[in-house]
Amino acid sequence: MNYAADTAALARKDLLLELRAKETLPAMLLFVLATLTIFHFALPRGTGDVAARGLLWSALVFTALLGLTRAFVPEREQGMFDALVLAPCDRSAIWLGKSIAVIGFLAAAQVVALPAFAIFFNGLDGRTVAAVALADVGIAAVGTLFGAMAVAGRARELLLPLLFLPMAVPIVVGGVGEYLWFLALYDAIFAVLSWAAFEYVVAEA
Amino acid sequence: MIFARRISKRFGDRRVLRDVDVEVPDGGFLLVTGPNGSGKTTLLRILARLAAPTSGELRLPERATIGYLGHDPLVYRELTPLENLTLFGRLYRIPERAEHVGMLLERFGLWEVRHERVATFSRGMQQRLGLCRVLLHDPSLLVLDEPYNALDAQGGDLLDGILSERRTIVVATHDPVRVEQRATARLALG
Numbered sequence: 271m272n273y274a275a276d277t278a279a280l281a282r283k284d285l286l287l288e289l290r291a292k293e294t295l296p297a298m299l300l301f302v303l304a305t306l307t308i309f310h311f312a313l314p315r316g317t318g319d320v321a322a323r324g325l326l327w328s329a330l331v332f333t334a335l336l337g338l339t340r341a342f343v344p345e346r347e348q349g350m351f352d353a354l355v356l357a358p359c360d361r362s363a364i365w366l367g368k369s370i371a372v373i374g375f376l377a378a379a380q381v382v383a384l385p386a387f388a389i390f391f392n393g394l395d396g397r398t399v400a401a402v403a404l405a406d407v408g409i410a411a412v413g414t415l416f417g418a419m420a421v422a423g424r425a426r427e428l429l430l431p432l433l434f435l436p437m438a439v440p441i442v443v444g445g446v447g448e449y450l451w452f453l454a455l456y457d458a459i460f461a462v463l464s465w466a467a468f469e470y471v472v473a474e475a
Numbered sequence: 476m477i478f479a480r481r482i483s484k485r486f487g488d489r490r491v492l493r494d495v496d497v498e499v500p501d502g503g504f505l506l507v508t509g510p511n512g513s514g515k516t517t518l519l520r521i522l523a524r525l526a527a528p529t530s531g532e533l534r535l536p537e538r539a540t541i542g543y544l545g546h547d548p549l550v551y552r553e554l555t556p557l558e559n560l561t562l563f564g565r566l567y568r569i570p571e572r573a574e575h576v577g578m579l580l581e582r583f584g585l586w587e588v589r590h591e592r593v594a595t596f597s598r599g600m601q602q603r604l605g606l607c608r609v610l611l612h613d614p615s616l617l618v619l620d621e622p623y624n625a626l627d628a629q630g631g632d633l634l635d636g637i638l639s640e641r642r643t644i645v646v647a648t649h650d651p652v653r654v655e656q657r658a659t660a661r662l663a664l665g
Contacts, residue, residue, distance in 0.1 A: 272568065279565045283551065283558075290553040290592065344551055352525050353549035353608065356541055357566035473527075 276359040280367025285374055287344055294340040295375055298333050302383040305329040310390040320446065322391040323398065327445045330383065330402065331409070331438045337375045338413040339430055341368060342421045351421070355472050365414055365468035372410040380406070397448045404453035405441045408460055412437045415464040418471050476500045477522060477616070477643065482531035484517050491517045492528070492664075499643055499660055501536075506658035507647040513665025515647035516546065516620055522645055523618040535616070542614035544622055548605025552594040556585050556604050559593065560611060567612040579607040583633060598625040606634065617644045623653060 288294055309325040345351045354364055380402055388394040413434055420430040437460075444452040479497035483490065491514040499505045507515050520526040521533065523543040535541075543549075550559045560579065564572040580586045583603040593601060602625045609617065622634055631653070638644060638657055646654055 276566055279562055283554065283562050286558065287551060287553045344553070348552060349545060349547040349549055350551065352520075352543065352545060353563065354566070355525070356523070356543055357563065358540075358568065359566045 273360055273363055276363040277366045277370070280364060281370040281374075284341075284368060284371030288371070288375065293343075294337055295378055297340070298337050298375060298379040299382050301336050302329055302333040302379055303386055305332065306383065306386050306390055313391075319392055322387075323448075324442075324446050326383075326387050326391075326398075327405075327442045329387075330380070330405070330445075331435075331442060333379055333383070334376055334406075334409045334413060334438075335431060335434060337372060337379070338409075338417045338434065339427065341372055341414060341417045346421045346426075351472060361469045361472055362465050364472070365418070365465060368417075369410040369414045369464075372414055373406050376406045376409060377403075397450070400450055401445045401448050401453060404450060404457060405445050407457040408441050408453065409438065411457065411461040411464045415468060415471060418468065422471075476503070476536070477505070477645070478532075478534040479522065480532045482518070482521060482528045482533065484514070484521065484526070485529045492521075494531070495662070495664070497522070497660075497662060499645065501643055502641055503643055503659045504638070504654075504657050505645045505660045505662060506651055506654055507645065507662045507664065508649065508651050509647075509664030510649060515649075515664055518662075518664065519543075519618050519620050519645060519647050520545075523616075539616050540612055540614040541616050541618060542609035542612070543618045544605050544609045545620050546624075548601045548608070550593055550601065550604050550608055552601075553592060555590050555592055556580060556607070557589040559604065560607055563608055563611055569612060575611070579610060583607050584629070599627050599630055602626055603630055603633070606637065610637065615642055617642060617646075619644070619646045621648055622646060623648065623650070 306329055309329065313322065313325065355361060384394055384399065384402065416430055416433040419433065420426040423429045440456055444456060477497055477499040479495065482492055482495040484492040495518060497505065507518060509515050517526065521528050523541050525543065557576065560576040561572060564576055569575050580589050583606060585600065585603060585607065593604060623631055626634060638654060648654065
């Protein structure tokens with residue numbers, strides 16, 4: 271009960287911070303729309319659905335990376351990790367709360383990105399939407415863990431893409447191929463691993 | 476009590492602390508002094524369990540609850556004082572949170588601005604809010620790094636009151652005059 275309430279309070283905090291600062295989501299929206307527009311004009315007419323889906327997934331992964339880069343900015347700039355880790359709550363609740371907020375940002379960006387993709391390219395089917403929803407969970411789980419790791423490092427802007435992008439390859443493979451079972455399996459495995467590993471990420475060695 | 480023996484800390488090739496010993500009995504007051512860069516903040520972070528020493532032994536009571544105030548007040552600037560303290564009250568499992576938070580805000584003169592964003596506050600008001608956060612869970616060990624920074628006369632008096640309460644306290648400052656009389660132990664770094 272306490273764990274769920276802690277997680278909800280932390281996720282609410284992150285959503286509230288974004289609602290006030292309006293820094294991450296507008297940037298994500300602008301980025302994904304600009305990327306899809308560029309792809310629309312870059313792709314030759316008559317290109318197949320699979321190629322178009324590949325571009326959609328590229329746009330989604332890089333948009334997510336943009337959001338993840340900003341995810342721990344308040345904790346980094348205001349030293350808030352110190353205050354959070356001193357609290358007697360389970361540290362994985364910090365990861366879970368942040369992941370839920372990241373899923374919220376991704377979903378909000380995709381509410382705009384998916385219809386734009388449908389307009390620019392050859393429509394959109396339910397399987398693609400389901401794949402995107404499943405991918406969001408994996409992206410948030412892995413990306414939040416790596417975001418926290420990157421915050422502690424000096425070359426944090428460099429570190430997050432280096433850690434996250436290789437881990438996003440299976441998501442792109444599963445997304446383009448629309449292997450929903452594969453995406454669900456990725457989510458389950460990496461959510462559990464990230465949840466368990468977060469404690470060690472925030473504890474200074 | 477706080478018991479630390481031969482605490483050392485390195486950041487890469489740079490040694491910040493070398494074989495520091497600290498012993499503070501329950502209810503004691505340790506004053507840590509030293510010039511900039513002497514390792515005061517690093518030592519306080521180690522004592523607050525926010526950083527691990529490179530070598531040495533640190534023992535704190537198993538049930539010690541720690542209130543830590545660093546150079547930053549450690550509050551979210553885009554949230555209001557009420558939202559900040561309610562969040563930390565939740566994480567610290569404070570019973571009757573609303574009353575407790577209200578009482579602290581009143582005590583530190585922040586009740587009237589409880590719905591305003593912290594980003595709009597002066598540094599002194601942010602420091603007051605930082606002190607509210609530190610005291611929220613009535614910690615048995617207070618670790619304060621330059622706590623008088625940015626506080627006005629009234630804020631300083633409030634802090635004097637806190638430091639005279641019965642609990643174990645560690646304060647680092649490069650201007651020790653104000654707390655010197657309260658100190659039961661002293662450590663000069665650098």
